[in-house]
Amino acid sequence: MTILPQDYLRTLSSIRDRCYQVYEKAQQGKLCYFDIDETKIDKIVDHIEDLTHRRFSDVSKIPPHSRLRHLGETYEEWRSKQEPGIELARKMVDLVIVSVLVDAGAGQQWKYTKKDGKQIGRSEGLAIASVDMFLKGYFAGDDATDHVDANGLSRVTVERMTKGFQVSDSNPMVGLEGRSQLLNKLATVIQDQPTYFPVTNGIVRPGNLIDYLLDDNNKENAKTIPIEKLWKAVMSLGGIWPARIEIEGVQLGDVWPCTCLGDASPDNLVPFHKLSQWLTYSLIEVIESCLDMTVEGVEQMTGLPEYRNGGLLVDHGLLTLKPEVAKRGGAGADGALPSFEGSDPAIVEWRALTVVYLDKVHKAMEIRFGQKLKLAQVLESGSWTAGREIAAKLRPDTAGPPIVIQVNIILLYPQIKRHIFFIGLIYVYN
Structure with missing residues (x-):
């Protein structure tokens, strides 16, 4: 069965395939x-x-390399208060998705001051800030401190994020508006895709991804989830990203033309899907640690x-x-x-x-x-x-x-x- 370029370039296997085509050119001195x-x-x-x-x-x-490495003691604290299971997995997915989406270069000057007074910048600082905002109800429609939902994400504003990230004239952050808009778009995307983010307990939330993964075929006795199933859900978030290269109306995401592979055509496009893979690595750890399940096919992931x-x-x-x-x-x-x-x-x-x-x-x-x-x-x-x-x-x-x-x-x-x-x-x- 022939796979269309726009579908192929959004698969995990296409990343390593196209990157090794570039490596072959390297071996040929080209x-x-x-x-x-x-x-x-x-x-x-x-x-x-x-x-x-x-x-x-x-x-x-x-x-494993995962956003959980940057979330401090939060996960272990939650595990000490709540048994591993579906609800803890939903909660962790809520936090991880939001935290990964705000994980972008904040600039050299920005620092986040923790409760103990210690200042921390870069990715780690953004992670701790995202945890604190989660625990203050920044991402829930009713200011709930135990989940993220579409209503809460839709009301995220630059002003709200400015306060949450402690941004000021003396502590400036690059891309604050972009972070706010990404979370607004996330609200729309999860509402528009009930297959991957079904309504659970009357709430549309990122963590309902767990309910998609644990469909009727997986809820009873199953111990594995195929990486392809998780990847489909992650790639369904593509609507939050800026429009770039597209084929037949399909936005490709983190896919770019590579000169050494020839003239402009689908054959010279190289996919990376870096942030989607970073999110997937993080979700794999949540799934395996909260649900006592194994994600099969992780070897398809790349560096x-x-x-x-x-x-x-x-x-x-x-x-x-x-x-x-x-x-x-x-x-x-x-x-x-x-x-x-x-x-x-x-x-x-x-x-x-x-x-x-x-x-x-x-x-x-x-x-x-x-x-x-x-x-x-x-x-x-x-x-x-x-x-x-x-x-x-x-x-x-x-x-x-x-x-x-x-x-x-x-x-x-x-x-x-x-x-x-x-x-x-x-x-x-x-």
Whole structure:
């Protein structure tokens, strides 16, 4: 049976398939933007192995890469008060979906002050802020503190989010309006898709995804859920993202043309679905820990092609921008880093190679430790943290990536009438 391009490019299998087509071009010396030195792979694995030993005394107990790592003690507190089961799973899905959607570059200045007075920024700060807002009823129509629902999401405003994220003139946040609008759109999407988010107990909520997964075929005695079923539900959220490439009226999401794969056609498009995979990894952990079930087919998931994982490969010399490409990006003798918009084909090639080399690092780590590891464990143990660590060492002033990704916020949110550029693979990469 022939699968249409617009359907194929939204599947999990298409991500690894197309990224390996880019890798084949690399093996043929036909990349357009990067040179490769595979002798540096061992150096990368050395770094991750050392970091893993520093962070985890028992390799077999490395947790998966998931938003739950950033939610503090919240999950364990909830588990201590509520038995694992369907309602706890719904509650965790509510929180995880909202928390992942607000997890985007907040800017270098923003910090969130916790109850103990400690200030924390970046992804971890956004996570703790999302938990606190959840517990204050920010995302529930009746200000309930035990769920998220469509009514609550629809009434999220910039003013409400400003208060929740502690934003002020002295503590500015990039993309606050975009975060608010994403949550408003989430309300519409879950209301419009009762198949994946059925009404339960009279409420439309993200957590009702659990009821879709546990349909009549799975409620009795079943111990597994296929990854394809979960992925369909995650991809059903596509309506919240800005419109970009489409085929036959179908918005493709985080899918981009790659120059080395030829001229413009569906055959040169490379899918990544980075934020959708980040959400899926997080939902897998919720499902398996709350429901005592196994999600089958997780090996179809890929490494996340974002700037920490990709930056690790560049900073260790495995990937190097071709001189003329670096010059086009503004790299110079004054130390300026190359800079490209997120849609630039150089960034697409970088992301595709990142997916492939994370696979290779995964296999090498299994050999080093003499045991099977999930890719999500290697990401956590981990490639992402190693990318952050070497960035801080090489660029202590910013701790940013070796290649700057510019995102023009007007392209994301046309109603915003000023140009803002900031670093990171954010909403543009859903």
